[in-house]
Amino acid sequence: xxxxxxxxxxxxxxxxxxxxxxxxxxxxxxxxxxxxxxxxxxxxxxxxxxxxxxxxxxxxxxxxxxxxxxxxxxxxxxxxxxxxxxxxxxxxxxxxxxxxxxxxxxxxxxxxxxxxxxxxxxxxxxxxxxxxx
Amino acid sequence: xxxxxxxxxxxxxxxxxxxxxxxxxxxxxxxxxxxxxxxxxxxxxxxxxxxxxxxxxxxxxxxxxxxxxxxxxxxxxxxxxxxxxxxxxxxxxxxxxxxxxxxxxxxxxxxxxxxxxxxxxxxxxxxxxxxxxxxxxxxxxxxxxxxxxxxxxxxxxxxxxxxxxxxxxxxxxxxxxxxxxxxxxxxxxxxxxxxxxxxxxxxxxxxxxxxxxxxxxxxxxxxxxxxxxxxxxxxxxxxxxxxxxxxxxxxxxxxxxxxxxxxxxxxxxxxxxxxxxxxxxxxxxxxxxxxxxxxxxxxxxxxxxxxxxxxxxxxxxxx
Numbered sequence: 001x002x003x004x005x006x007x008x009x010x011x012x013x014x015x016x017x018x019x020x021x022x023x024x025x026x027x028x029x030x031x032x033x034x035x036x037x038x039x040x041x042x043x044x045x046x047x048x049x050x051x052x053x054x055x056x057x058x059x060x061x062x063x064x065x066x067x068x069x070x071x072x073x074x075x076x077x078x079x080x081x082x083x084x085x086x087x088x089x090x091x092x093x094x095x096x097x098x099x100x101x102x103x104x105x106x107x108x109x110x111x112x113x114x115x116x117x118x119x120x121x122x123x124x125x126x127x128x129x130x131x132x133x
Numbered sequence: 134x135x136x137x138x139x140x141x142x143x144x145x146x147x148x149x150x151x152x153x154x155x156x157x158x159x160x161x162x163x164x165x166x167x168x169x170x171x172x173x174x175x176x177x178x179x180x181x182x183x184x185x186x187x188x189x190x191x192x193x194x195x196x197x198x199x200x201x202x203x204x205x206x207x208x209x210x211x212x213x214x215x216x217x218x219x220x221x222x223x224x225x226x227x228x229x230x231x232x233x234x235x236x237x238x239x240x241x242x243x244x245x246x247x248x249x250x251x252x253x254x255x256x257x258x259x260x261x262x263x264x265x266x267x268x269x270x271x272x273x274x275x276x277x278x279x280x281x282x283x284x285x286x287x288x289x290x291x292x293x294x295x296x297x298x299x300x301x302x303x304x305x306x307x308x309x310x311x312x313x314x315x316x317x318x319x320x321x322x323x324x325x326x327x328x329x330x331x332x333x334x335x336x337x338x339x340x341x342x343x344x345x346x347x348x349x350x351x352x353x354x355x356x357x358x359x360x361x362x363x364x365x366x367x368x369x370x371x372x373x374x375x376x377x378x379x380x381x382x383x384x385x386x387x388x389x390x391x392x393x394x395x396x397x398x399x400x401x402x403x404x405x406x407x408x409x410x411x412x413x414x415x416x417x418x419x420x421x422x423x424x425x426x427x428x429x430x431x432x433x434x435x436x437x438x439x440x441x442x443x444x445x446x447x448x449x450x451x452x
């Protein structure tokens with residue numbers, strides 16, 4: 001009876017920028033791909049994101065950020081997940097993130113970064129094949 | 134984690150275990166039944182409150198405000214928010230948490246979002262079992278927010294002790310108020326967005342409906358005006374919720390309802406398991422396929438065939 005298993009994704013906006021158009025477009029695409037998407041709204045602290053992810057028992061967290069604070073906030077999310085023993089959750093990022101920052105973010109544990117112009121199907125496919133089920 | 138470990142972790146207040154068990158229930162994992170049966174004796178302590186009403190009437194905001202008020206009264210709170218799943222893809226966008234962010238870091242509040250996953254009636258199939266696990270986990274108050282409802286999604290009445298029906302000014306005339314369905318299940322009415330024109334008229338219409346209700350028992354549902362954005366009316370609402378629970382206890386209705394619910398649940402469960410058992414035996418057998426074929430060709434009729442298959446099953450079961 002495992003056919004009813006669903007991929008659950010938390011889409012979160014860390015930091016202070018107020019632009020969530022991209023996050024909503026991605027949320028919609030994941031919904032249309034049959035996933036359950038929990039959207040928590042703007043201006044989330046890493047603590048709030050990790051707590052929501054735990055309560056919702058998600059398989060994946062998608063972080064969207066446009067403010068430039070990703071080098072501080074993304075690794076902080078990873079650190080808190082590790083502290084909770086929840087580093088099995090797949091974490092991906094998107095937004096305005098310079099190429100040069102990507103290697104360091106990956107080192108911190110972010111699985112993949114999807115910049116502007118990424119086809120939505122790529123994101124869907126990536127999550128589908130990389131969540132730990 | 135093993136079943137015993139999960140049960141132990143839920144009972145000792147580990148919220149990740151709680152979250153994981155709810156997922157197992159939602160996915161109809163075979164482990165879920167065993168966990169639920171181990172947890173059952175630890176349930177029955179929480180006050181379960183259902184909040185239902187049309188989309189956009191402020192349910193999530195009211196739930197958030199109510200939660201803050203319950204926390205002020207030193208109560209711990211579990212919240213389940215149900216949003217619709219797509220009938221086409223099975224996907225869902227669960228957005229009720231957006232309004233509930235102020236409670237995210239409060240360890241005494243646990244919020245879980247659920248998609249309906251094809252179930253009609255305002256809740257998902259897993260909702261009542263999820264309520265039970267949160268109950269065993271030890272929350273004093275469990276609030277279940279249904280999907281935005283129309284007129285007949287009344288499932289919530291089966292699992293809540295207290296049902297709150299929300300409405301807003303300007304939503305239909307007084308005939309809407311005397312229609313059957315959702316208007317009949319309220320223990321408390323909330324007219325939210327009281328700052329909008331027509332709020333008093335709405336209250337009058339609901340009260341007029343209650344005045345002519347021939348089935349009115351000892352509890353007349355109060356009608357409360359709120360502005361959930363500012364929090365106006367929320368303490369009064371929570372007072373009424375607590376009053377309703379006292380009423381249920383004092384009149385013995387709580388016990389009576391508990392018995393009715395246990396009977397209903399046992400019957401539902403037997404029906405479900407029996408059907409599943411029966412179908413597992415039948416599906417894929419040539420005899421079954423042939424019977425379906427005959428029914429489609431009008432050689433046999435479904436009424437007779439159903440009776441025969443069930444009888445055969447029961448006879449075999451006896452042997």
